[in-house]
Amino acid sequence: MIELILYLALMLLTAETFGWLFSRIGQPVVLGQIVSGILLGLAFPPTEEVKDISMIGVLMLLFLAGLESSVEELKSAGKSGFSVAFVGVVVAFAMGFGIAYPFKGFDQALLYGALTTPTSVSLTVRVLMEMDRLKSREGTTILTAAIVDDILGIIVLTVVISSLVSGGVSVVSLVEILAKVGIFIALMLFAMPRVLDYALRKVVRIGFADSTVTLSMAALFAFAYLAEHMNLASILGAYLLGLALSETEFRKPIFEHSRIIAHSVFVPLFFVDVGMNIPVKDLKSAGLFAVLFSLVAIVSKVIGCGIGALIGGMSPREALRVGVGMVPRMGVELAMLAIAMKAGIVGSDAYLVIVLMIFLSTLVTPPLLKLAFKGQ
Template sequence: MELELILYLALMLMTAETFGWIFARIGQPIVLGQIIGGILLGMLFPPTTEVIDISMLGVLFLLFMAGLESSVDELKEAGKVGFLTAVVGVVVAFLIGFAVVYPFKGFKQALLYGALTTPTSVSLTVRVLMELDALKTVEGNAIITAAIVDDILGIIILSVVISILVQGGANSIGIGIILLKVMAFLVASIYITPPAIDWLLRKVVRLGFADSTITLSMAVLFAFAYLAEHMNLASILGAYLFGLALSETEFRKPIFEHTRIVAHSIFIPLFFVDVGMNIPLKNISHVGIFALIFTVGAIVSKIIGCGLGAFIAGLNLRQSLRIGIGMIPRMGVELAMLAIAMNAGIVGEDAYVVIVLMIFLSTLVTPPLLKMSFSRENSEET
């Protein structure tokens, strides 16, 4: 049964709002509610290609907003603990993800799944730390700074993996060329784009078209995403790096505030509902055991990797364990990465089920584990 596009979008937005509200009321991430709502909606009305194309804009907005919320200064000030936590966590997560998947899916899919395990979504962790009054602790600061570095590394790894898989493989020279492209993109975004876009937006304001700064920013965002894809990299890399570039200008706050309303009211909810609508429920029985093994590997990889990074940086075992637990959750970036991989035709429908189940379980286990790790010290103090 097919619906007209406008009616589809209306149903998707109402579903996102309704289930997001329900999950917020029971103390769960709104995103999970939107995905569940999408699953139910998809059982009645399978998504059309037009709906999928529009929802992909949500992927770009999601990464653009993440870039805007970061800053080059924050990356420079991440410090030894945040940097080592992120780097070691990403490396270990990739290796464990690869090792877990390889016996089931082979080399190419193991590369992709390994890349998909690398990012972290700490919004849930931040909420729990705020409840525990522990956000400003050594552990809280390390988790927040590590998450920024973590996402950038994860997006870069996925860009490299997608480029390799799209090209059908790559030798050392090919991988070197891909890394050079990524480095060129990074350098341009950090050193060239900020002053250029700042000058351009100032010109627009002086000409009396202040409101056009938002429109112009969106145009450059899509151009950056297209450029990244044209270079055989992930479009989300372009979206993230342009957001990071804009964060270095005086227009960061107004563009963030105006874009946030549109992005979080329309495009990002559409994306998460679309994720749910695209989950093939018939495949759950086929991936059940593999999904469980992969999820355990993904959870353990962050505890070990990020915990080890924090320990190497000089924190004690208890602090390192807390940081490792706090870095467990996955959410928005992983789904954006998965959507890009599916759009590139290098991953099948089963991956949707596996990644979404991993996201659900990782977000469910983090709050109790985090509270338990902090409650031990409190009980010892009393």
């Protein structure tokens, strides 16, 4: 037990140090935390105890993503937001599957295809703010499309993981899983906001205002377990609970307190654990596929989201800007991958591929975005 506590202390210390260093050179903190894990893993082998603790970071990451969204924002996404997200997800999945199939076979190609679907636009938002273009038509489209994209990406991955865990993809199993997902989403979005709001009001009224965050955490773990019990991915339960809580008046305090807990402890532990589990010795063998997959993941979003923007009524130049803005990937893919690995669907070599995809997509987005807006 003492060794585990020291292990966690070392992980948090290196995560904070490398996260700060990477932020100083203009790179995402997440990448610094992963690199710290890679270096730490060369000296200390990862343990199952640490992995179990870091999985809390996965759930909290998706929980916060849900809290940052809202049902009202989904409703106001508009034609362009929905078409950008939908076509972007379809094209990214198809191209990701296509490049992975010759290397990994049908089952794992489905998973790799699903892992290309999410988008993380925090980097895009930062660049657009610097250029004073966040409130432009392209900026607002990217923001609304990202919300829809999150939900579609999580649903796609939930369906893929559930299908593979149940023994393979068939029409019957697919229909059954989609029905479960539909019921679960309907329950969480239409019934749970009222139930949660009522329960939290009662807690505050009897003088336990500080317990709202504790009860939210308890609900997070309960609904993650419920999703797993229904043979769905636990991340779906975590995300939808966050989305349900975003419809209550307690959204802001729960988000602020949960964010501090998550990003101070559990999320850094998760990303360091990811780095520690990357098989550096397999770098040469995974090199070609990792590079090809990363390039396809970048191009697929430009093409798919660009086509979606054209369908939504935007000009070719605006569509290109939206496509580039939807390129970045960040932590959601790794959270999804951790769930797939825990289910035994894929090996640790997948970490190397996805980390490279995240690194390249965050590296190319700022210059490409500035180039796309050049001459405006």
